[in-house]
Amino acid sequence: MAEIFTGNFTQQEPxxxxxxxxxxxVMRHGRLHRYNTADGEQSETALLEQEFAxxxxxxxxxxxxxxxxxxxxxxxxxxxxxxxxxxxxAFTLAPVPGSIAAVGGRPIYVDVNEAxxxxxxxxxxxxxxxxxxxxxxxxxxxxxxxxxxQICDAAGVTVIEDCAHTMGASWNGVLSGRHGAVxxxxxxxxxxxxxxxxxxxVTDDPEIAARATMLSGSYMLYERxxxxxxxxxxxxxxxxxxxxxxxxxxxxxxxLRPQLxxxxxxxxxxNARYRALEAxxxxxxGLAVVERPDAEVYVGSSFQFLLLDWAPDGVQQVLQRCAARxxxxxxxxxxxxxxxxxxxxxxxxxxxxxxxQSDRVLAGVIDxxxxxxxxxxxxxxxxxxxxxxxxxxxxxx
Numbered sequence: 001m002a003e004i005f006t007g008n009f010t011q012q013e014p015x016x017x018x019x020x021x022x023x024x025x026v027m028r029h030g031r032l033h034r035y036n037t038a039d040g041e042q043s044e045t046a047l048l049e050q051e052f053a054x055x056x057x058x059x060x061x062x063x064x065x066x067x068x069x070x071x072x073x074x075x076x077x078x079x080x081x082x083x084x085x086x087x088x089x090a091f092t093l094a095p096v097p098g099s100i101a102a103v104g105g106r107p108i109y110v111d112v113n114e115a116x117x118x119x120x121x122x123x124x125x126x127x128x129x130x131x132x133x134x135x136x137x138x139x140x141x142x143x144x145x146x147x148x149x150q151i152c153d154a155a156g157v158t159v160i161e162d163c164a165h166t167m168g169a170s171w172n173g174v175l176s177g178r179h180g181a182v183x184x185x186x187x188x189x190x191x192x193x194x195x196x197x198x199x200x201x202v203t204d205d206p207e208i209a210a211r212a213t214m215l216s217g218s219y220m221l222y223e224r225x226x227x228x229x230x231x232x233x234x235x236x237x238x239x240x241x242x243x244x245x246x247x248x249x250x251x252x253x254x255x256l257r258p259q260l261x262x263x264x265x266x267x268x269x270x271n272a273r274y275r276a277l278e279a280x281x282x283x284x285x286g287l288a289v290v291e292r293p294d295a296e297v298y299v300g301s302s303f304q305f306l307l308l309d310w311a312p313d314g315v316q317q318v319l320q321r322c323a324a325r326x327x328x329x330x331x332x333x334x335x336x337x338x339x340x341x342x343x344x345x346x347x348x349x350x351x352x353x354x355x356x357q358s359d360r361v362l363a364g365v366i367d368x369x370x371x372x373x374x375x376x377x378x379x380x381x382x383x384x385x386x387x388x389x390x391x392x393x394x395x396x397x
Contacts (some may be wrong), residue, residue, distance in 0.1 A: 114288070
Protein backbone atom coordinates (compact mmCIF):
# COMPACT_ATOMS: atom_id res chain seq x y z
CA MET A 1 0.00 0.00 0.00
CA ALA A 2 1.27 3.52 -0.85
CA GLU A 3 2.59 5.60 2.03
CA ILE A 4 0.33 8.42 3.29
CA PHE A 5 1.81 11.38 5.16
CA THR A 6 -0.39 12.58 8.02
CA GLY A 7 1.49 15.66 9.25
CA ASN A 8 0.16 19.23 9.19
CA PHE A 9 2.16 21.64 7.01
CA THR A 10 0.88 24.72 8.88
CA GLN A 11 1.30 23.50 12.46
CA GLN A 12 3.97 25.37 14.40
CA GLU A 13 5.73 24.31 17.58
CA PRO A 14 4.28 25.63 20.86
CA UNK A 15 5.57 28.96 22.11
CA UNK A 16 8.40 28.18 24.59
CA UNK A 17 7.44 28.12 28.25
CA UNK A 18 9.76 30.99 29.16
CA UNK A 19 8.17 33.11 26.44
CA UNK A 20 4.70 32.22 27.70
CA UNK A 21 5.75 33.20 31.24
CA UNK A 22 7.14 36.53 29.98
CA UNK A 23 3.93 37.22 28.05
CA UNK A 24 1.78 36.40 31.08
CA UNK A 25 3.83 38.82 33.18
CA VAL A 26 3.17 41.59 30.66
CA MET A 27 -0.55 40.80 30.73
CA ARG A 28 -0.55 40.81 34.54
CA HIS A 29 0.87 44.32 34.77
CA GLY A 30 -1.16 45.51 31.78
CA ARG A 31 1.49 47.80 30.27
CA LEU A 32 1.33 46.46 26.73
CA HIS A 33 2.19 49.70 24.93
CA ARG A 34 5.94 50.03 24.46
CA TYR A 35 6.07 53.51 26.04
CA ASN A 36 3.82 52.65 28.99
CA THR A 37 6.50 51.84 31.54
CA ALA A 38 6.82 52.12 35.31
CA ASP A 39 9.55 54.25 36.86
CA GLY A 40 12.95 52.72 36.24
CA GLU A 41 11.52 50.03 33.95
CA GLN A 42 12.78 49.23 30.45
CA SER A 43 10.05 48.01 28.14
CA GLU A 44 10.15 44.52 26.69
CA THR A 45 10.25 46.09 23.22
CA ALA A 46 13.26 48.26 24.02
CA LEU A 47 15.07 45.25 25.48
CA LEU A 48 14.22 43.18 22.40
CA GLU A 49 15.72 45.87 20.16
CA GLN A 50 18.86 46.07 22.25
CA GLU A 51 19.32 42.29 22.26
CA PHE A 52 18.61 41.81 18.54
CA ALA A 53 21.00 44.62 17.60
CA UNK A 54 23.74 42.87 19.60
CA UNK A 55 22.84 39.49 18.11
CA UNK A 56 23.11 40.90 14.57
CA UNK A 57 26.17 43.07 15.23
CA UNK A 58 24.17 46.18 14.32
CA UNK A 59 24.29 49.61 15.91
CA UNK A 60 20.55 50.22 15.79
CA UNK A 61 17.36 48.16 15.85
CA UNK A 62 13.67 49.00 15.69
CA UNK A 63 10.82 46.56 16.44
CA UNK A 64 7.69 47.13 14.37
CA UNK A 65 4.27 45.71 13.60
CA UNK A 66 5.24 43.45 10.68
CA UNK A 67 7.98 42.60 8.23
CA UNK A 68 6.08 44.45 5.51
CA UNK A 69 5.91 47.55 7.68
CA UNK A 70 9.68 47.29 8.20
CA UNK A 71 10.19 47.22 4.41
CA UNK A 72 8.02 50.27 3.74
CA UNK A 73 9.64 52.11 6.64
CA UNK A 74 13.10 51.30 5.28
CA UNK A 75 12.13 52.64 1.85
CA UNK A 76 10.84 55.88 3.35
CA UNK A 77 13.84 56.19 5.66
CA UNK A 78 16.35 55.95 2.80
CA UNK A 79 14.46 58.63 0.90
CA UNK A 80 12.20 56.85 -1.62
CA UNK A 81 9.41 59.19 -2.68
CA UNK A 82 6.32 58.98 -4.85
CA UNK A 83 7.23 58.16 -8.44
CA UNK A 84 10.70 56.83 -7.65
CA UNK A 85 11.81 53.59 -9.27
CA UNK A 86 12.92 50.76 -6.96
CA UNK A 87 14.67 47.61 -8.18
CA UNK A 88 13.44 44.31 -6.77
CA UNK A 89 13.29 40.58 -7.51
CA ALA A 90 10.82 39.10 -9.95
CA PHE A 91 10.58 36.12 -7.55
CA THR A 92 9.33 37.27 -4.17
CA LEU A 93 6.15 37.53 -2.12
CA ALA A 94 3.49 40.22 -2.40
CA PRO A 95 4.57 42.38 0.59
CA VAL A 96 7.82 43.28 -1.20
CA PRO A 97 6.37 45.06 -4.25
CA GLY A 98 3.49 46.02 -1.97
CA SER A 99 5.83 48.02 0.24
CA ILE A 100 7.21 49.81 -2.83
CA ALA A 101 3.67 50.67 -3.92
CA ALA A 102 2.82 51.78 -0.37
CA VAL A 103 5.37 54.60 -0.56
CA GLY A 104 4.33 55.52 -4.11
CA GLY A 105 7.35 53.88 -5.75
CA ARG A 106 7.53 51.94 -9.01
CA PRO A 107 8.91 48.38 -8.92
CA ILE A 108 11.45 47.49 -11.60
CA TYR A 109 11.70 43.70 -11.63
CA VAL A 110 15.03 41.92 -11.99
CA ASP A 111 15.11 38.37 -13.35
CA VAL A 112 15.34 35.25 -11.20
CA ASN A 113 17.71 32.41 -12.16
CA GLU A 114 17.59 28.66 -11.57
CA ALA A 115 19.30 29.15 -8.19
CA UNK A 116 16.12 31.07 -7.22
CA UNK A 117 18.14 34.22 -6.58
CA UNK A 118 18.25 37.59 -8.27
CA UNK A 119 20.05 37.37 -11.62
CA UNK A 120 23.14 39.53 -11.18
CA UNK A 121 23.74 39.86 -14.92
CA UNK A 122 20.23 41.27 -15.35
CA UNK A 123 20.78 43.51 -12.32
CA UNK A 124 23.90 44.89 -14.01
CA UNK A 125 21.83 45.96 -17.04
CA UNK A 126 19.15 47.64 -14.88
CA UNK A 127 21.12 49.07 -11.96
CA UNK A 128 21.22 52.56 -13.49
CA UNK A 129 17.41 52.75 -13.51
CA UNK A 130 16.97 53.33 -9.76
CA UNK A 131 18.77 54.49 -6.63
CA UNK A 132 17.44 51.75 -4.33
CA UNK A 133 17.37 47.94 -4.53
CA UNK A 134 14.87 46.16 -2.30
CA UNK A 135 16.51 42.72 -2.35
CA UNK A 136 14.33 39.78 -1.37
CA UNK A 137 16.16 36.69 -0.14
CA UNK A 138 13.14 34.75 -1.33
CA UNK A 139 12.55 31.42 0.38
CA UNK A 140 15.93 31.67 2.07
CA UNK A 141 18.16 31.67 -1.02
CA UNK A 142 21.13 34.07 -0.88
CA UNK A 143 22.77 35.29 -4.07
CA UNK A 144 26.48 36.13 -4.29
CA UNK A 145 26.21 39.05 -1.88
CA UNK A 146 29.81 40.17 -2.46
CA UNK A 147 29.20 40.63 -6.18
CA UNK A 148 25.79 42.19 -5.61
CA UNK A 149 27.22 44.82 -3.27
CA GLN A 150 30.03 45.56 -5.74
CA ILE A 151 27.45 46.19 -8.48
CA CYS A 152 25.28 48.38 -6.26
CA ASP A 153 28.10 50.29 -4.58
CA ALA A 154 29.65 51.13 -7.96
CA ALA A 155 26.29 52.48 -9.17
CA GLY A 156 25.48 54.37 -5.95
CA VAL A 157 22.45 52.15 -5.27
CA THR A 158 21.29 51.73 -1.67
CA VAL A 159 20.46 48.11 -0.75
CA ILE A 160 17.63 47.18 1.60
CA GLU A 161 17.57 43.46 2.43
CA ASP A 162 14.28 41.62 2.93
CA CYS A 163 15.39 38.87 5.33
CA ALA A 164 11.97 37.44 6.11
CA HIS A 165 13.28 33.98 5.15
CA THR A 166 16.94 34.39 6.15
CA MET A 167 17.04 35.32 9.83
CA GLY A 168 20.07 33.34 11.01
CA ALA A 169 21.55 32.83 7.53
CA SER A 170 24.85 34.26 6.28
CA TRP A 171 27.02 34.74 3.19
CA ASN A 172 30.78 34.39 3.55
CA GLY A 173 30.44 34.81 7.30
CA VAL A 174 28.34 38.00 7.13
CA LEU A 175 24.84 37.64 8.56
CA SER A 176 21.91 38.18 6.24
CA GLY A 177 20.70 41.76 6.64
CA ARG A 178 24.17 43.14 7.34
CA HIS A 179 25.38 43.68 3.77
CA GLY A 180 23.04 46.51 2.81
CA ALA A 181 22.05 49.77 4.48
CA VAL A 182 19.05 48.16 6.19
CA UNK A 183 18.04 44.61 7.07
CA UNK A 184 14.34 43.82 7.59
CA UNK A 185 13.05 40.66 9.28
CA UNK A 186 9.64 39.13 9.82
CA UNK A 187 8.36 37.53 13.02
CA UNK A 188 5.14 36.26 11.42
CA UNK A 189 3.97 32.77 12.40
CA UNK A 190 5.62 30.98 9.45
CA UNK A 191 9.02 32.64 9.86
CA UNK A 192 11.96 31.76 12.12
CA UNK A 193 10.56 33.28 15.30
CA UNK A 194 6.84 33.43 15.98
CA UNK A 195 4.89 36.35 17.43
CA UNK A 196 1.96 35.96 15.03
CA UNK A 197 2.97 39.19 13.33
CA UNK A 198 5.92 41.49 13.88
CA UNK A 199 9.04 42.85 12.28
CA UNK A 200 12.59 43.90 13.10
CA UNK A 201 14.72 46.54 11.35
CA VAL A 202 18.50 46.94 11.74
CA THR A 203 20.94 49.49 10.40
CA ASP A 204 24.26 51.14 11.22
CA ASP A 205 23.18 54.50 9.77
CA PRO A 206 22.09 56.90 12.54
CA GLU A 207 19.93 59.11 10.33
CA ILE A 208 18.12 56.15 8.77
CA ALA A 209 17.53 54.74 12.27
CA ALA A 210 16.21 58.07 13.56
CA ARG A 211 13.86 58.51 10.63
CA ALA A 212 12.57 54.95 10.99
CA THR A 213 11.95 55.43 14.71
CA MET A 214 9.98 58.62 14.09
CA LEU A 215 8.05 56.97 11.27
CA SER A 216 7.11 54.08 13.57
CA GLY A 217 5.32 56.46 15.89
CA SER A 218 7.77 57.27 18.66
CA TYR A 219 6.25 60.72 19.11
CA MET A 220 8.97 62.49 21.15
CA LEU A 221 9.71 59.44 23.29
CA TYR A 222 12.69 58.29 21.25
CA GLU A 223 15.02 58.54 24.25
CA ARG A 224 13.29 55.46 25.66
CA UNK A 225 14.86 53.33 22.92
CA UNK A 226 17.99 51.41 23.92
CA UNK A 227 19.17 50.64 20.37
CA UNK A 228 18.65 54.07 18.79
CA UNK A 229 21.00 56.91 17.82
CA UNK A 230 21.81 59.87 20.07
CA UNK A 231 19.11 62.51 20.74
CA UNK A 232 20.92 65.08 18.58
CA UNK A 233 20.34 62.89 15.50
CA UNK A 234 16.60 63.02 16.15
CA UNK A 235 16.78 66.82 16.31
CA UNK A 236 17.65 66.79 12.59
CA UNK A 237 14.59 64.74 11.54
CA UNK A 238 11.85 64.98 14.16
CA UNK A 239 9.96 67.92 12.63
CA UNK A 240 9.99 66.65 9.05
CA UNK A 241 9.33 62.92 9.50
CA UNK A 242 5.66 61.83 9.55
CA UNK A 243 4.28 59.53 12.23
CA UNK A 244 3.04 56.39 10.43
CA UNK A 245 2.33 54.33 13.50
CA UNK A 246 3.55 50.74 13.36
CA UNK A 247 5.20 50.03 16.68
CA UNK A 248 5.62 46.59 18.18
CA UNK A 249 3.97 46.12 21.57
CA UNK A 250 5.45 44.65 24.73
CA UNK A 251 3.42 41.45 24.52
CA UNK A 252 4.91 40.38 21.20
CA UNK A 253 8.37 41.51 22.29
CA UNK A 254 8.12 39.36 25.42
CA UNK A 255 7.18 36.35 23.27
CA LEU A 256 10.12 36.95 20.92
CA ARG A 257 13.03 37.55 23.28
CA PRO A 258 13.45 33.91 24.43
CA GLN A 259 12.94 32.61 20.88
CA LEU A 260 15.73 34.76 19.48
CA UNK A 261 18.13 33.40 22.07
CA UNK A 262 17.40 29.91 20.72
CA UNK A 263 17.72 30.81 17.03
CA UNK A 264 21.00 28.99 16.30
CA UNK A 265 19.67 25.70 17.65
CA UNK A 266 16.48 26.09 15.63
CA UNK A 267 18.50 26.72 12.48
CA UNK A 268 20.35 23.43 13.00
CA UNK A 269 17.05 21.60 13.41
CA UNK A 270 15.59 23.11 10.23
CA ASN A 271 18.67 22.26 8.24
CA ALA A 272 18.61 18.61 9.32
CA ARG A 273 15.09 18.38 7.91
CA TYR A 274 16.08 20.25 4.75
CA ARG A 275 18.96 17.84 4.13
CA ALA A 276 16.62 14.86 4.47
CA LEU A 277 14.38 16.28 1.74
CA GLU A 278 17.39 17.15 -0.41
CA ALA A 279 18.91 13.68 -0.12
CA UNK A 280 15.62 12.02 -0.91
CA UNK A 281 15.05 13.99 -4.13
CA UNK A 282 18.52 14.01 -5.66
CA UNK A 283 19.20 12.35 -9.02
CA UNK A 284 15.56 12.04 -10.01
CA UNK A 285 14.94 12.47 -13.76
CA GLY A 286 12.76 15.49 -14.47
CA LEU A 287 13.36 17.11 -11.07
CA ALA A 288 16.13 19.60 -10.25
CA VAL A 289 17.27 20.18 -6.67
CA VAL A 290 18.41 23.77 -6.02
CA GLU A 291 22.11 23.56 -5.16
CA ARG A 292 23.33 25.71 -2.24
CA PRO A 293 26.68 27.56 -2.61
CA ASP A 294 29.52 26.82 -0.19
CA ALA A 295 29.59 30.49 0.88
CA GLU A 296 25.96 30.30 2.05
CA VAL A 297 24.76 29.28 5.49
CA TYR A 298 21.04 28.82 4.91
CA VAL A 299 18.00 28.23 7.08
CA GLY A 300 15.95 25.35 5.68
CA SER A 301 12.51 26.40 6.89
CA SER A 302 11.15 25.74 3.40
CA PHE A 303 12.29 23.58 0.50
CA GLN A 304 12.06 24.20 -3.25
CA PHE A 305 12.65 22.03 -6.29
CA LEU A 306 12.21 22.68 -10.00
CA LEU A 307 10.13 20.90 -12.61
CA LEU A 308 11.67 22.90 -15.43
CA ASP A 309 9.99 22.90 -18.83
CA TRP A 310 7.14 20.65 -17.71
CA ALA A 311 3.72 21.15 -19.25
CA PRO A 312 1.26 22.72 -16.77
CA ASP A 313 -1.01 19.67 -16.75
CA GLY A 314 1.95 17.49 -15.74
CA VAL A 315 2.76 19.78 -12.82
CA GLN A 316 -0.90 19.74 -11.79
CA GLN A 317 -0.84 15.94 -11.81
CA VAL A 318 2.14 15.95 -9.45
CA LEU A 319 0.39 18.40 -7.12
CA GLN A 320 -2.81 16.35 -7.08
CA ARG A 321 -1.10 13.02 -6.66
CA CYS A 322 1.06 14.29 -3.79
CA ALA A 323 -1.96 15.95 -2.13
CA ALA A 324 -3.82 12.64 -2.26
CA ARG A 325 -0.96 11.17 -0.23
CA UNK A 326 -0.95 14.00 2.32
CA UNK A 327 1.90 16.12 0.90
CA UNK A 328 0.98 19.77 0.35
CA UNK A 329 2.98 21.45 -2.43
CA UNK A 330 2.77 25.07 -3.58
CA UNK A 331 3.34 26.00 -7.23
CA UNK A 332 4.48 29.40 -8.47
CA UNK A 333 3.55 28.62 -12.08
CA UNK A 334 -0.24 28.62 -11.82
CA UNK A 335 -2.29 30.91 -14.04
CA UNK A 336 -3.93 32.55 -11.00
CA UNK A 337 -2.40 33.55 -7.67
CA UNK A 338 -3.32 31.25 -4.78
CA UNK A 339 -2.64 31.84 -1.11
CA UNK A 340 1.02 33.00 -0.90
CA UNK A 341 2.02 32.08 -4.44
CA UNK A 342 1.40 35.29 -6.36
CA UNK A 343 4.20 36.48 -8.65
CA UNK A 344 5.29 39.60 -10.52
CA UNK A 345 2.59 39.38 -13.22
CA UNK A 346 -0.09 39.11 -10.51
CA UNK A 347 0.69 42.58 -9.11
CA UNK A 348 -1.12 44.71 -11.68
CA UNK A 349 -0.86 47.92 -9.67
CA UNK A 350 2.64 48.06 -11.18
CA UNK A 351 3.92 47.76 -14.74
CA UNK A 352 4.20 44.11 -15.78
CA UNK A 353 7.32 43.63 -17.93
CA UNK A 354 8.25 40.79 -20.26
CA UNK A 355 10.62 38.45 -18.37
CA UNK A 356 10.90 35.16 -20.32
CA GLN A 357 13.73 33.82 -18.16
CA SER A 358 11.78 34.42 -14.96
CA ASP A 359 8.63 32.99 -16.48
CA ARG A 360 10.44 29.74 -17.28
CA VAL A 361 11.85 29.43 -13.75
CA LEU A 362 8.63 30.39 -11.97
CA ALA A 363 6.66 27.92 -14.08
CA GLY A 364 8.78 25.17 -12.53
CA VAL A 365 9.08 26.28 -8.88
CA ILE A 366 7.53 23.87 -6.36
CA ASP A 367 7.59 24.96 -2.73
CA UNK A 368 7.23 23.00 0.52
CA UNK A 369 6.87 24.41 4.00
CA UNK A 370 9.10 22.63 6.57
CA UNK A 371 7.70 23.17 10.09
CA UNK A 372 9.75 22.02 13.04
CA UNK A 373 6.81 19.90 14.12
CA UNK A 374 8.03 17.49 11.40
CA UNK A 375 10.80 15.05 12.30
CA UNK A 376 13.75 14.21 10.06
CA UNK A 377 12.02 10.88 9.38
CA UNK A 378 8.85 12.75 8.36
CA UNK A 379 10.88 14.72 5.82
CA UNK A 380 12.42 11.55 4.44
CA UNK A 381 8.91 10.14 4.00
CA UNK A 382 7.74 13.33 2.25
CA UNK A 383 10.68 13.01 -0.14
CA UNK A 384 9.80 9.37 -0.89
CA UNK A 385 6.24 10.33 -1.76
CA UNK A 386 7.30 13.24 -3.99
CA UNK A 387 9.91 11.08 -5.66
CA UNK A 388 7.39 8.38 -6.46
CA UNK A 389 4.77 10.74 -7.84
CA UNK A 390 7.14 12.92 -9.87
CA UNK A 391 8.71 9.76 -11.27
CA UNK A 392 5.34 8.29 -12.21
CA UNK A 393 4.16 11.42 -14.01
CA UNK A 394 7.51 12.01 -15.73
CA UNK A 395 7.67 8.46 -17.05
CA UNK A 396 4.09 8.67 -18.32
CA UNK A 397 4.87 11.93 -20.11
